[in-house]
Amino acid sequence: MYGEAGYFENNDYDGVWDRMNSNRFFFRENPNMKKILKFIMEKRIEVGERLPAEREMAAALKVGRNSLREAMKVLEMMGVVEIRHGSGTYLKKTDVSASGESAVWLWTHRQEIYDIITVREALDLKAIDLIPEEKYAQVREDLKACVSAAKKTKLDSEKLMLHDLEYHNIIRKASNNDVLLNICIALTGNIYDKRQVLFSQPRYIEQALGEHIQIANAFGTGDVNQVKLAYMAHLASTRFGIENAQMGKEE
Numbered sequence: 001m002y003g004e005a006g007y008f009e010n011n012d013y014d015g016v017w018d019r020m021n022s023n024r025f026f027f028r029e030n031p032n033m034k035k036i037l038k039f040i041m042e043k044r045i046e047v048g049e050r051l052p053a054e055r056e057m058a059a060a061l062k063v064g065r066n067s068l069r070e071a072m073k074v075l076e077m078m079g080v081v082e083i084r085h086g087s088g089t090y091l092k093k094t095d096v097s098a099s100g101e102s103a104v105w106l107w108t109h110r111q112e113i114y115d116i117i118t119v120r121e122a123l124d125l126k127a128i129d130l131i132p133e134e135k136y137a138q139v140r141e142d143l144k145a146c147v148s149a150a151k152k153t154k155l156d157s158e159k160l161m162l163h164d165l166e167y168h169n170i171i172r173k174a175s176n177n178d179v180l181l182n183i184c185i186a187l188t189g190n191i192y193d194k195r196q197v198l199f200s201q202p203r204y205i206e207q208a209l210g211e212h213i214q215i216a217n218a219f220g221t222g223d224v225n226q227v228k229l230a231y232m233a234h235l236a237s238t239r240f241g242i243e244n245a246q247m248g249k250e251e
Contacts, residue, residue: 032071035061037080040091050088051081110242120187121235123180124168128227130175136219136227142170143216147209160205167212204241211237 039061045051058065072089075081082090131139150163165188172181211234218230 032063032067045091047091050090116187123184127172127175127180135174136222139174140216140219147212
């Protein structure tokens with residue numbers, strides 16, 4: 001899950017965060033954060049416990065102490081740790097994996113997720129191009145039926161992920177291109193954790209279902225450009241959801 005992390009250059013630290021409101025932040029990428037989060041999980045550090053001393057952690061993670069300090073400041077802004085001057089750094093939350101509603105995990109993996117979404121968007125737009133116009137009415141009905149069935153179930157994250165896969169596969173199957181379909185399924189599997197986190201957030205669930213209806217209605221217009229616009233708006237919304245994921249910082 002964690003790849004090789006480079007160093008966070010000191011001259012990149014200026015303006016590392018911009019405070020957007022009382023509990024939501026935008027950050028620049030800091031690859032050492034992943035090393036720290038992995039260290040916390042592997043050492044099974046509990047909430048309230050003090051992390052090892054800075055010198056010890058820097059040696060264990062093979063990073064410079066300044067780089068470690070900068071990454072810790074970002075994690076403090078995210079509400080993951082608390083830095084107590086003269087005492088040490090303490091863990092405040094443990095949802096640093098993809099389980100539950102970990103927006104922390106979602107944010108730290110966002111670039112990987114964006115790359116996959118970009119490829120998926122290109123493939124899905126091609127699938128839309130390949131759907132014969134005479135199939136549009138049936139695709140619209142199938143998509144609306146899929147959303148309707150999802151709304152009748154208990155909207156837990158697992159069922160909604162299955163709904164999302166089924167929904168998008170209706171479009172891909174209508175293209176009659178099995179290679180494209182299988183590639184998209186594989187890509188979706190690669191972002192399973194992202195989907196699990198997003199579908200744990202009620203606001204995103206409601207929004208995603210509404211956007212699925214909009215895509216279905218776009219097929220009802222018979223205009224391929226309207227379908228593409230609705231689909232691209234849906235993916236733009238997904239990217240925005242990742243970028244603005246609630247970091248769980250307390251008021």
